[in-house]
Amino acid sequence: MLGQQIISGLAVGAVYALVALGFIIIYKATDVVNFAQGEMMMVGTFLCLSLLRFFGGSFLIAVPLTLFAAAVIGITMERFALRPLIGAPLFTIVIITIGLSMVLRSVAGVIWTHDIFPFPAIFSERPMHVFGLVVTPLTLGMVATAGVVMALLYVFFNHTRWGTAMRAASENQTAAILMGISLRRVLTLAWGISAMLAAIAGILVAPMTNVHTNMGLIGIKAFAGAILGGFGSFPGAVAGSLLLGVTENLAAGYLPAGLRDVLPALLILGVLTLRPTGIFGQRVRRRL
């Protein structure tokens, strides 16, 4: 029982981690928390549902198309809503992302209505026995997919030209521009990748949560996961999200109703009291 709960916690945590990585990629490029991250996930999932219906349930066609569409949406948002504000106060940009989340939710409601739709699982949900534990291919698939995506991100950021450019830009924007890195392309890439990550996360988690216009609330949990690990650190975001997912699942299994719902919040408060910049966060460097 305990083992199973930990495994399903890890599966949900892996999904949070994907969204959390999206948060961090945008944060590293722009210093801004994108409050529309959860809504980007919601829209991506709805898109996939529509594409699945259109193509007779074939994930092989629907998923790549969804990823493409999600990237286009993310890049469009950056181009028209965020780019005019390069250099504006951070609060202003945060409010823009809040505005974007409202627009996305409203548009999704108009296109797909505010009803709750079931979502087909990309991996089978038939339980099977592995090492004495009952797991479904879906939970294993969630963890595995997230792992593969993370590995791809690692390769992209460390072994490709544009990944390196993005790291450089987040380290020192001015120096990066002087070295000939196009900040615009960095921003485009950040929003495109982030939107795709959100869509993948949505497709993975939707069989459990269903698809609806309030699905974006998962974004808050992913944000919490990223903070837990130490905002800005990729391994931290993954660890924090997994910790949050497991905690949530264990709380749901063993704790009474009231405590169950606040345990994640208490976990965050506890961790931040002990480590003010998250588990893997570096100490805030103060510069005069």
Next chain:
Amino acid sequence: MTFMGDRHVQGIAVVTAMLLLVAMAGGPYFVYLVNLSAIYAIAALGLNILTGACGLVSLGHNAFFAIGAYTSAVLTAKLGVPFLVAAPAAGAVTTLVSLFIGMPALRLTGIYLAMATLAVGFVVEEVILQMAGITNGANGMSVPKPLLFGWRVQTDVQFMLLIWPVTAVCFWLGRNMLASRTGRAWRSIRDNELAADALGVSLRRYKLLAFSASGLLAGLAGSLFGHYVGFIAPENFTWFLAIQFLTMIVIGGIGSLWGALIGPAVFIALPELLRGAQDYQLGVFGLLLIIMMILMPTGLVGLRGAIEGRARLRRRTLADQKEG
């Protein structure tokens, strides 16, 4: 400077008089909206002190607002305490809670503080739900209308006469604090914490002061909100409210006194104007928010500076051309 010679005092007096006149001409629903924005303005002022002036981001002001509302509601409804005692008591309780939260939060900065306060908001919401014995939990509780010296405040206009003076006093006090040594200390912490520390500004003292002032104002606003609306439930105080407060002060102008007054008014007026958009209301609102921020990155208050700056630039350019 004499009290009545103070430009801000005159400004507050003029705005109040204008509102009274317009509101009386506009009918009860309009007065309702005006009152609601006055209540939100108090809370927004509190957030603007903490986040705008002192630079400490809070996404947990829904919690302070809720604590104020529930304290006042429980005191008046369950214990029969008069409004004139309950409302200040609500402010006092919220101040204590915000100090209690501010103490560990002193170590946190930026986004971590935002997350911690967000978490506090969730915890407070759950605590209210669980204390069903006195708060009625998810069912919500009704709040009696205030009784002032034997007069029961009931209609919207009567409430306006109660709420607006409170708002005006809060803004006057807030303005004095921001213009004083305290305000300078807050801004120095926001602009450069290390430099402020080195110059002898006690970070601990002024951050806690910002927390408590902010909590006091939010709690007071919450108390007024409960008595005015007459019914409160935990769903009135979700984290979305905290986001709304933040949006209000950024629309108005972060760190600015007037921004905290204008922001809530715009925030309340816009959705009303967009009623006709129906299904698209939220989307159009979001779109307007984006457009406003693109056109006025420093909020409505910044607009004045921008126009003045542009006029100055124009004058200078013209002068240069003449010389050249």
